[in-house]
Amino acid sequence: MKKDIILCGVGGQGILSIATIIGEAATRAGLYLKQAEVHGMSQRGGDVQSNLRLSTDPIWSDLIAEAGADLIISMEPMEAMRYLPYLSKEGRIVTSSKPFVNIPNYPDEEALQKELDTLPSIKLDIETVAKDCGNPRGANMVLLGMAAPYIGILSVENLREAIATVFSRKGEQVVEANLKAFDAGVKAS
Amino acid sequence: MKKLLLGDEAIALGAINAGLSGVYAYPGTPSTEITEYIQSHPLAKERGVHSRWCTNEKTAMEAALGMSYAGKRALVCMKHVGMNVCADAFVNSAITGVKGGLIVLAADDPSMHSSQNEQDSRFYAKFALVPCLEPSNQQEAYDMMAYGFDLSERLGEPIVLRVVTRLAHSRAAVEVTEPMAEKLLSPSTDQWVLLPGIARKKYVKLLEKQDAMKQASEESIYNKVEKAAAKTGILACGIAYNYVKEAIGNEANLVKISQYPLPEEKIKALAAECDELLVIEDGQPVVEELVKGLLGAGYPVKGRLTGDLPRTGELTPDCVAKALGKETGAVFAPAKNMAARPPQLCQGCGHRDVYAALNQVLADYPEHRVFGDIGCYTLGALPPFQSLSSCVDMGASITMAKGAADAGLFPAVAIIGDSTFTHSGMTGLLDAVNDKSNITVIISDNLTTGMTGGQDSAGTNKFEAICLGLGVEPEHVRVVVPLPKNMPEITRILKEEIEYNGVSVIIPRRECIQTFARHARAKKQ
Numbered sequence: 001m002k003k004d005i006i007l008c009g010v011g012g013q014g015i016l017s018i019a020t021i022i023g024e025a026a027t028r029a030g031l032y033l034k035q036a037e038v039h040g041m042s043q044r045g046g047d048v049q050s051n052l053r054l055s056t057d058p059i060w061s062d063l064i065a066e067a068g069a070d071l072i073i074s075m076e077p078m079e080a081m082r083y084l085p086y087l088s089k090e091g092r093i094v095t096s097s098k099p100f101v102n103i104p105n106y107p108d109e110e111a112l113q114k115e116l117d118t119l120p121s122i123k124l125d126i127e128t129v130a131k132d133c134g135n136p137r138g139a140n141m142v143l144l145g146m147a148a149p150y151i152g153i154l155s156v157e158n159l160r161e162a163i164a165t166v167f168s169r170k171g172e173q174v175v176e177a178n179l180k181a182f183d184a185g186v187k188a189s
Numbered sequence: 190m191k192k193l194l195l196g197d198e199a200i201a202l203g204a205i206n207a208g209l210s211g212v213y214a215y216p217g218t219p220s221t222e223i224t225e226y227i228q229s230h231p232l233a234k235e236r237g238v239h240s241r242w243c244t245n246e247k248t249a250m251e252a253a254l255g256m257s258y259a260g261k262r263a264l265v266c267m268k269h270v271g272m273n274v275c276a277d278a279f280v281n282s283a284i285t286g287v288k289g290g291l292i293v294l295a296a297d298d299p300s301m302h303s304s305q306n307e308q309d310s311r312f313y314a315k316f317a318l319v320p321c322l323e324p325s326n327q328q329e330a331y332d333m334m335a336y337g338f339d340l341s342e343r344l345g346e347p348i349v350l351r352v353v354t355r356l357a358h359s360r361a362a363v364e365v366t367e368p369m370a371e372k373l374l375s376p377s378t379d380q381w382v383l384l385p386g387i388a389r390k391k392y393v394k395l396l397e398k399q400d401a402m403k404q405a406s407e408e409s410i411y412n413k414v415e416k417a418a419a420k421t422g423i424l425a426c427g428i429a430y431n432y433v434k435e436a437i438g439n440e441a442n443l444v445k446i447s448q449y450p451l452p453e454e455k456i457k458a459l460a461a462e463c464d465e466l467l468v469i470e471d472g473q474p475v476v477e478e479l480v481k482g483l484l485g486a487g488y489p490v491k492g493r494l495t496g497d498l499p500r501t502g503e504l505t506p507d508c509v510a511k512a513l514g515k516e517t518g519a520v521f522a523p524a525k526n527m528a529a530r531p532p533q534l535c536q537g538c539g540h541r542d543v544y545a546a547l548n549q550v551l552a553d554y555p556e557h558r559v560f561g562d563i564g565c566y567t568l569g570a571l572p573p574f575q576s577l578s579s580c581v582d583m584g585a586s587i588t589m590a591k592g593a594a595d596a597g598l599f600p601a602v603a604i605i606g607d608s609t610f611t612h613s614g615m616t617g618l619l620d621a622v623n624d625k626s627n628i629t630v631i632i633s634d635n636l637t638t639g640m641t642g643g644q645d646s647a648g649t650n651k652f653e654a655i656c657l658g659l660g661v662e663p664e665h666v667r668v669v670v671p672l673p674k675n676m677p678e679i680t681r682i683l684k685e686e687i688e689y690n691g692v693s694v695i696i697p698r699r700e701c702i703q704t705f706a707r708h709a710r711a712k713k714q
Contacts, residue, residue: 010530011660023360025574027193036359037195037640038216046532053358061435062359063427065506067520081524088471089520102533106524115526 002055003153004064005029006083009075011048016074016139017166019050021144025154025162026054036062045102047079049050073147075140076100077116078107078121085117093121094147096139122146123124129184132149138181145185156186196356196364199327200266200294201226202699203334210261210289211239213249215612216301217268219357219417220296224266225644232368235430240705245583245649246271246610250278250293253455256665257291257347260375263336269297270304272313274583274613278491282347283317284391285381289372290338291347297358298504299472303354303578305563307501309472314349314449318395320402321449322411323427327361329447331533335369335513342399343668355429355503368422403450410633414455415439423513424456426470426482433469439550440602441513451565460484467512468492468701471504533568539699540566542671543633544574546679547602551576557600560575562586563641565701566633573694577604591621592629600687608638615655621692622660629686629696632656633671635701643704656694665693672699 005022009015019035026033036051051064066085071091074080080122087093096118099109126142129178134140141163148156163182167175196359201223205241229234229671239256243249246267253263257335272279272295279293283612314321322337324330333350334414341348373418382385382453401553406412411536423443425433429444442453442463451587460466467492477492482492491497497512498504499709510517534541543566561567561577570577579589586603594601610632615707632652640646648655656666669679680698699709 011532023193027191033193034359034361034363035354039222039358043522044532044535044568045530047530059361060431061506062355062361062431063506065435065510068506078524078527079530081527084521084524085519087521103528103530105528107528112526115283115524121520 001153002053002057003071003151004069005052005054005068005071005073006049006064006086006149007046007052007073008049008079010079010102011045013075013100015048015050015075015090018140018144019052021159021162021166022052022054022151022154024166025158029116029154029158029160031056031153032059034059034062044142047082049083049106067094071147071150075143076110081116081119092145092150094150095121095123096126096143097123098125100128124188126185129188130181133180133184135177135181141178142185142188145182146189147175148182148186149189156160190365191287191362192365193356193360194331195222195360196228196327196330196352197222197358199331200334200350200352201230201329201602202365205230205233205238206264206265206366206368207335207338208371209233209238209264210255210371211253212264213243214266215246215249215271215348216638216644217271217296218641219298220268220294220419221352221641222267222357231359236371242644242647246275250275250282250678253291254278254282254287255283256511257287258287258377258381259289260377261372263289264294267296268304269295269310270293270306270582272310273548273622276313279313279347280317280319280538282382283319283395284557286345286379286389286391286394287341287347288375288377288682290341292337292341292350294352295345295349296514297351297353297472299353301582307472309475310349310351311472311475313447314351315475318399319349320344320405320413320429321351323351323447323449324356325428325445325447327356327363327431327642328358330356331363331365333411342406344401346395346398347500351427353428353503363657364533365418399450403453406450406452407454409448409452410471411445412452412455412460413445415441415443415445417442420464422466424461424468424476425464426468426476429469429471429504429509429587431504432506433513435490435506435517436510436513446476451476451483456480456483460488465491467497467602469498469504469509469512508590511517530572532707533571534565535702537702538565539697540569540678542673543697544569544576544605546671546676546683547604547631548574548576550680550683551600551602553628554600554687556598557602558598559602559604560589560593561585562603562605562609562667564609566604571603582670583609584617587628588617588629591624591626592632594627597673599627600629600645601627602629602631602687604633606639607632607634607648607652609638610652611646615659616662618656618673618694619659625688626693628692630692630695632696634696634698636698636703639701639703642699644708652704653670661692661694665689665691666696667693668696671697696706
């Protein structure tokens with residue numbers, strides 16, 4: 001079994017934290033994993049993505065091929081669609097519904113949402129959900145929660161444990177706040 | 190024990206566990222995380238492994254060569270273009286030879302994710318006549334550090350270790366070994382004085398070592414042969430091997446190449462069994478050209494030069510699969526509602542205020558040109574500022590402004606960051622002072638090396654003293670704080686200094702907002 005995931009968003013939205021948690025969960029579950037990240041210049045408010053490959057068998061390529069991604073997890077709706085050529089026939093998009101507009105030529109939002117609705121996608125205003133559960137900085141955990149049921153190769157419980165481990169050095173309160181945001185995402189999915 | 194590591198981290202840990210005594214580096218994507226990992230590693234700290242950032246790649250290379258001279262294991266890390274900066278020291282280190290193991294790590298960036306070109310560091314290894322290692326995965330990157338130090342000490346030559354972005358910045362589990370002891374101090378007793386008479390002898394010695402280097406490649410565990418019935422033989426270099434395996438698994442008749450000089454016998458044997466060879470390599474067609482020479486004009490060799498693979502850009506699973514005759518392609522067409530989202534200067538960044546002021550003042554000088562440099566502030570070339578006419582290499586802003594001013598261009602303005610200025614800007618400023626060139630230099634000082642993530646900057650707190658020491662007149666070294674509220678003062682000073690016929694330096698100084706936020710968080714905790 002394998003699961004190829006593209007994580008994407010805008011630099012600074014916290015996609016690497018999601019990648020770290022999935023990576024931790026995969027390692028604990030004894031899965032093979034490869035995770036290609038983008039560092040450097042592209043982090044400054046530009047588009048960022050990470051290719052995350054999980055498998056029960058050894059993995060060769062660090063990159064996902066076109067039509068190879070089982071899942072696109074995105075912090076931003078237009079960014080979710082940037083990687084459409086990589087989405088597999090049975091693939092799915094899990095994305096934040098709220099545009100992050102930091103460019104003058106951002107597409108018409110209504111047309112963008114319409115196009116997104118024609119695709120195999122689920123979307124949610126993750127920032128509002130995060131605020132509602134008292135963790136405004138936890139939107140990425142809400143998104144991870146939404147995606148959790150689709151990751152498949154890892155259970156929701158695997159991911160909860162990984163969140164607890166990754167945030168443990170920041171204290172019990174931070175762990176709880178992030179688990180709460182994650183659970184809200186799972187519920188909304 | 191298995192550890193989940195970035196390629197860069199695997200290199201760092203591999204080096205520490207191979208008894209490293211010092212890493213010497215200047216930050217540069219995608220190599221930065223190697224030195225950062227060593228800086229924060231408990232064993233490296235306990236042992237006092239040198240890991241402080243260097244001023245540039247040349248000082249790094251020379252210091253590492255000095256450590257090797259003293260008998261200890263040293264690592265130099267840089268992005269590919271850093272090889273240009275340290276080339277003098279690097280090429281000559283092959284002539285002097287080494288004592289303690291010396292690995293020169295070059296992180297290439299095909300596709301230019303964060304670079305100005307996609308030069309291939311394997312050319313440098315060949316140019317200097319030294320071996321090159323090119324790992325195909327994180328485990329090999331780790332293992333090749335101990336292997337590379339041994340090889341370096343055995344041959345008495347530096348070893349180039351070449352990685353590409355997709356390995357440097359990709360994570361995988363790595364089996365980690367027990368740490369070895371550091372080498373003891375045992376300085377070389379050989380003369381490393383490259384006077385012509387000595388250098389000629391040493392060059393002959395280097396040439397005599399070439400057979401041993403070739404032999405090491407033929408026998409290398411990293412250059413392995415895989416047999417299948419196919420009539421197209423494949424040479425899969427570095428991470429290209431993974432894309433081949435991903436596409437056709439065990440159906441490939443191949444030689445995996447991860448150690449240079451080329452294992453010529455293995456390649457000839459493969460060519461004899463096949464009708465043609467396909468060379469798959471990330472970066473430039475280094476091996477393709479060499480193999481064409483090796484096999485002669487009659488033997489078909491395919492690759493980037495023949496168009497079977499793209500001539501530019503990094504390899505992808507898709508382009509490799511296509512070259513191997515596999516059907517690929519997207520199911521979903523690209524989205525219609527889409528726009529490019531280039532990186533941009535952070536909101537609240539001091540460079541923004543500098544460009545706002547500069548654009549306002551220069552609006553009165555239609556003939557002006559602003560020569561840029563390498564750093565976050567290169568983004569001033571993009572909207573909304575669009576201020577820059579050039580960005581070429583580290584330090585070129587000052588010297589290009591000088592050359593243009595020599596030609597009569599006015600106003601000629603240079604903008605350079607604090608770390609780039611100490612890296613390669615100071616010497617150019619001295620040229621300008623000695624020539625009394627009519628240029629205005631802006632050292633946009635954010636107290637850090639910002640673009641690579643906020644590493645220490647070598648000249649912090651020293652810039653006024655450096656400029657005065659180089660001979661800039663005291664009344665033309667001006668310091669401002671780039672904030673919107675100071676705009677009248679900044680624009681007035683800019684105008685005064687542009688009008689001054691000579692070298693003036695303006696230093697807008699305000700901490701990078703990223704490092705500022707990080708420092709604030711650290712204080713709170």
